[in-house]
Amino acid sequence: MEMGDKEDVPFGPPPKYYNYRCSRCMQQHEINEAIIDATIGWAEYDGEYYEGFMPILECPDCAKETLEYVKD
Numbered sequence: 267m268e269m270g271d272k273e274d275v276p277f278g279p280p281p282k283y284y285n286y287r288c289s290r291c292m293q294q295h296e297i298n299e300a301i302i303d304a305t306i307g308w309a310e311y312d313g314e315y316y317e318g319f320m321p322i323l324e325c326p327d328c329a330k331e332t333l334e335y336v337k338d
Contacts, residue, residue, distance in 0.1 A: 286333040288325040295333060297323060 283296035305321040320335035 284320075285336045286323060287336045288328055288332045289334055290328045290330060290332045291325065293325070293327050294336070295326070297333070 282299045284299065284302060285294060286297050287294045301323070302321060305323065306315060306319060309315040309319060309321060322331050323333040324330065325332045
């Protein structure tokens with residue numbers, strides 16, 4: 267089966283990005299869903315996952331775990 271001219275995305279839709287803001291330096295970052303999924307998987311493994319969990323991540327500017335999810 268050949269791909270038609272209209273099918274130019276063979277690997278699915280582009281990744282989603284989530285807004286995170288550092289509580290220390292107040293910089294805002296867009297974080298790829300793959301990083302969040304991996305962190306959620308680790309939380310599930312450690313038994314720290316709960317419904318609606320959005321992990322706190324390390325800020326690349328501060329080098330501390332201060333990035334928190336910001337709802338749009």
